[in-house]
Amino acid sequence: MAAGSPPLPSGKVTIPFYRDTRIIAIIVQIVFAIAVAALLWYLYSNMMNGLRQANLLPTFAFLSVPSGFPIAESVIPYDPSMTYGRAFVVGILNTVRVAGIGIILATILGLILGIARLSDNWLLRNVALVYVEIVRNVPLLLQLIFWFSLTRLFPRIQESIDVGGLLFLHNRGVTLAWPQAANDFDVWMVWVYGGIVVGIVYYVVRRIQFARRDRPGVALPQALLIAFGIALIGFFTTYFAYGSWPVSLSIPELQRFNFVGGITVTNSFAALLVGLVIYTAVFIGEIVRSGILAVSKGQREAARALGLTPGQTMRLVILPQALRVIIPPLTSQYLNLTKNSSLAVAVAYPDLFYVANTINNQTGQAVPVILMLMASYLSVSLLTSLFMNWYNRRIQLVER
Amino acid sequence: MRKQMILVLAGLLSLVLAACGGQAQQAPTTAPAQPATTAPEQPTAAPPASPAPTAAPAATSAPAGGTPAQPAAGGLIERILARGTLICGVNNNPLPGFSSVDAAGVRAGFDVDFCRAIAAALFDDPNKVEYRPLSAQERFTALQTGEIDVLIRNSTWTLGRDGNLGLDWAPTTFYDGQGMMVRKDSGINTLEDMNGATICVQTGTTTELNLADQFRARGLTFTPVVFPDGDATRAAYDAGQCDGFTTDKSGLVSSLTLLSNPADHKILEVTMSKEPLGPAVKQGDPQWFDAVRWIVFATFQAEEYGITSKNVDEFLKSDVPEIRRFLGIEGDLAKGIGLPNDFAVRIIRHVGNYAEIYDRNLGPNTPFNLPRGLNALYTNGGLLYSPPFR
Ligand SMILES: N[C@@H](CCC(=O)N[C@@H](CS)C(=O)NCC(=O)O)C(=O)O
Numbered sequence: 001m002a003a004g005s006p007p008l009p010s011g012k013v014t015i016p017f018y019r020d021t022r023i024i025a026i027i028v029q030i031v032f033a034i035a036v037a038a039l040l041w042y043l044y045s046n047m048m049n050g051l052r053q054a055n056l057l058p059t060f061a062f063l064s065v066p067s068g069f070p071i072a073e074s075v076i077p078y079d080p081s082m083t084y085g086r087a088f089v090v091g092i093l094n095t096v097r098v099a100g101i102g103i104i105l106a107t108i109l110g111l112i113l114g115i116a117r118l119s120d121n122w123l124l125r126n127v128a129l130v131y132v133e134i135v136r137n138v139p140l141l142l143q144l145i146f147w148f149s150l151t152r153l154f155p156r157i158q159e160s161i162d163v164g165g166l167l168f169l170h171n172r173g174v175t176l177a178w179p180q181a182a183n184d185f186d187v188w189m190v191w192v193y194g195g196i197v198v199g200i201v202y203y204v205v206r207r208i209q210f211a212r213r214d215r216p217g218v219a220l221p222q223a224l225l226i227a228f229g230i231a232l233i234g235f236f237t238t239y240f241a242y243g244s245w246p247v248s249l250s251i252p253e254l255q256r257f258n259f260v261g262g263i264t265v266t267n268s269f270a271a272l273l274v275g276l277v278i279y280t281a282v283f284i285g286e287i288v289r290s291g292i293l294a295v296s297k298g299q300r301e302a303a304r305a306l307g308l309t310p311g312q313t314m315r316l317v318i319l320p321q322a323l324r325v326i327i328p329p330l331t332s333q334y335l336n337l338t339k340n341s342s343l344a345v346a347v348a349y350p351d352l353f354y355v356a357n358t359i360n361n362q363t364g365q366a367v368p369v370i371l372m373l374m375a376s377y378l379s380v381s382l383l384t385s386l387f388m389n390w391y392n393r394r395i396q397l398v399e400r
Numbered sequence: 401m402r403k404q405m406i407l408v409l410a411g412l413l414s415l416v417l418a419a420c421g422g423q424a425q426q427a428p429t430t431a432p433a434q435p436a437t438t439a440p441e442q443p444t445a446a447p448p449a450s451p452a453p454t455a456a457p458a459a460t461s462a463p464a465g466g467t468p469a470q471p472a473a474g475g476l477i478e479r480i481l482a483r484g485t486l487i488c489g490v491n492n493n494p495l496p497g498f499s500s501v502d503a504a505g506v507r508a509g510f511d512v513d514f515c516r517a518i519a520a521a522l523f524d525d526p527n528k529v530e531y532r533p534l535s536a537q538e539r540f541t542a543l544q545t546g547e548i549d550v551l552i553r554n555s556t557w558t559l560g561r562d563g564n565l566g567l568d569w570a571p572t573t574f575y576d577g578q579g580m581m582v583r584k585d586s587g588i589n590t591l592e593d594m595n596g597a598t599i600c601v602q603t604g605t606t607t608e609l610n611l612a613d614q615f616r617a618r619g620l621t622f623t624p625v626v627f628p629d630g631d632a633t634r635a636a637y638d639a640g641q642c643d644g645f646t647t648d649k650s651g652l653v654s655s656l657t658l659l660s661n662p663a664d665h666k667i668l669e670v671t672m673s674k675e676p677l678g679p680a681v682k683q684g685d686p687q688w689f690d691a692v693r694w695i696v697f698a699t700f701q702a703e704e705y706g707i708t709s710k711n712v713d714e715f716l717k718s719d720v721p722e723i724r725r726f727l728g729i730e731g732d733l734a735k736g737i738g739l740p741n742d743f744a745v746r747i748i749r750h751v752g753n754y755a756e757i758y759d760r761n762l763g764p765n766t767p768f769n770l771p772r773g774l775n776a777l778y779t780n781g782g783l784l785y786s787p788p789f790r
Pocket residue numbers: 491492493494495534535536553554555556602604605606607628629630631647648650651652675677
């Protein structure tokens with residue numbers, strides 16, 4: 001206690017421990033920790049008691065039992081004879097699918113919106129303003145239901161709107177012609193992989209050269225061009241060598257009930273995607289706008305004085321700097337979009353939350369299912385955050 | 401990032417809570433008196449005609465309309481009586497004939513009448529019910545967490561639910577089976593005609609499981625369109641987003657009346673499953689479970705004896721021992737299940753016997769006009785059979 005102070009001449013004055021702030025602090029913390037632990041223990045044993053009484057003790061055994069319920073759409077093969085565990089994975093993938101595509105589209109639309117809000121064009125600026133004010137002031141759930149109801153206005157599948165025989169609009173979604181692997185697809189894939197390898201090698205070699213010379217340079221576009229070019233050459237070579245294209249177009253054909261061939265984007269997925277994108281883009285737009293405004297006016301003026309066009313000014317000077325302000329709040333929006341996708345159930349899209357609820361309902365295993373649900377959303381969110389934080393660090397100013 | 405985690409947790413938690421909470425705030429009112437019921441409340445403890453007042457066992461001598469015989473201490477019956485209302489889980493979307501709210505805000509239907517029968521048995525007042533509208537998905541959680549006392553929401557009794565969900569089913573009040581509705585102009589007559597069809601179905605039901613089973617067993621494929629909510633399922637079918645709509649046949653008959661053009665639709669002959677629908681309670685309170693069971697049995701037994709809400713007062717003068725026991729004039733049979741001795745009288749007087757309940761909601765004078773079928777007394781070739789009241 002008094003270690004640092006010089007020894008006192010007469011009799012040691014010791015502070016009683018209950019007046020020593022350091023000891024008190026430790027005691028308080030210990031008491032608090034015990035109280036929290038006791039509370040958690042109480043809640044836990046209370047829950048277990050209740051569950052035991054109701055014959056509902058948590059177990060994960062159900063995961064390997066056949067689920068028996070159908071799921072409308074799935075990225076991986078699924079049917080009701082497969083397990084609850086598989087159904088859960090189907091839910092995760094469906095959430096990732098809508099969130100992934102949603103994030104990309106919302107970013108693009110948000111960027112356009114943010115720039116439009118700052119446009120010199122009166123009409124463009126105000127259209128963007130009206131869009132922002134309407135969309136961000138209406139609850140998302142309502143918007144989802146609105147988009148979903150809108151799909152009812154399309155004709156029944158038998159009377160689909162036919163766009164050139166390749167695209168069909170109906171009240172169950174959109175069916176469109178889609179490329180499909182043909183006989184010689186594998187041959188062509190060899191070319192494609194070859195192209196990718198050559199592209200990567202080229203890119204790495206160039207980067208090493210740049211690093212040696214300590215000069216900046218661009219390698220990615222050329223690398224992509226090389227990979228793409230090789231794939232294209234392979235495409236035609238395969239045709240000339242085997243007489244048929246490696247990829248064919250699967251044209252949708254209306255059968256008695258549904259289209260066969262092509263791909264169908266269900267109205268549920270479409271409504272959810274459109275709803276999430278339109279809603280999130282508004283917030284992204286505002287973030288982009290604030291990011292652009294945060295770049296000092298001098299930068300723009302300097303760029304213009306150097307003779308850069310307005311487009312170049314935006315692309316090469318303003319946006320790269322604005323990005324540093326934009327990324328952190330953008331991450332939040334990406335996470336919001338992912339979490340908001342749990343409203344999917346309102347439009348009958350089988351996302352994670354929906355599937356988990358059905359599993360819970362059929363098995364009665366609320367505690368395990370909710371733990372799995374929380375862990376899944378947490379993992380998806382943390383992965384997104386990690387990626388965005390990495391990207392954020394990458395684009396921060398490197399002080400030399 | 402920590403904030404994000406907390407957000408995720410909080411978001412989930414609130415969703416979970418919302419799921420349990422159902423739409424509690426939406427209809428917490430006890431329904432006003434139903435015009436159909438006959439006699440006003442009366443003190444019922446001492447039936448007029450009993451020669452020897454054996455009728456009132458010690459514990460029923462409590463205040464009129466008051467506490468029943470011997471609800472187990474700390475049991476659910478005691479808590480319900482202390483609360484003063486029964487909390488009954490019902491449909492959240494209208495299912496006319498079973499549970500729907502009319503323009504005046506009065507909830508009525510076959511399922512609702514069983515809620516009222518339980519309230520009548522407990523309180524001598526069928527209106528002391530607080531209805532909790534629940535979706536198919538929410539209903540069992542609401543029961544498990546004790547948010548509702550009893551679930552009467554066309555819920556099928558299955559082994560899995562009985563065992564794994566920690567519930568217990570009272571006797572079946574409505575024997576049903578799953579059916580399929582299609583458009584008349586679709587040319588569909590059997591399930592075999594539906595290979596590749598898109599089918600609307602509600603989640604959290606036995607329906608979605610049976611559908612998958614039946615199609616798999618027949619080697620047919622289908623695309624499910626699955627909603628959590630009955631109204632949305634029906635609306636999607638109505639708009640032609642599905643080729644078929646499947647649920648309990650009773651539900652189909654009821655939904656038919658809500659379609660924009662009922663004459664365009666038909667229900668296929670095929671019955672895809674057994675759907676015994678009845679009240680469910682949470683497992684773990686045997687006395688409450690017994691009480692609900694015997695309340696249901698009382699409606700069957702009253703029909704068998706021919707006792708109705710109109711003639712129950714005559715029967716109270718009867719000197720047939722069986723009837724006197726059933727009506728609680730003699731003996732103290734109901735004591736063991738924690739109900740007042742005259743609970744059957746209360747039910748019959750306020751709600752009626754099974755036939756009255758059935759006819760009021762589903763009978764010939766309703767738009768549904770459902771034949772009794774399996775839901776007739778065993779004496780008429782049906783399945784309704786009450787164990788003896790002795
Ligand atoms: N009997 C089946 C189905 C019960 C069910 O939910 N039926 C639907 C259609 S008849 C319903 O009641 N919907 C009304 C609502 O969602 O509130 C079960 O217990 O799983």
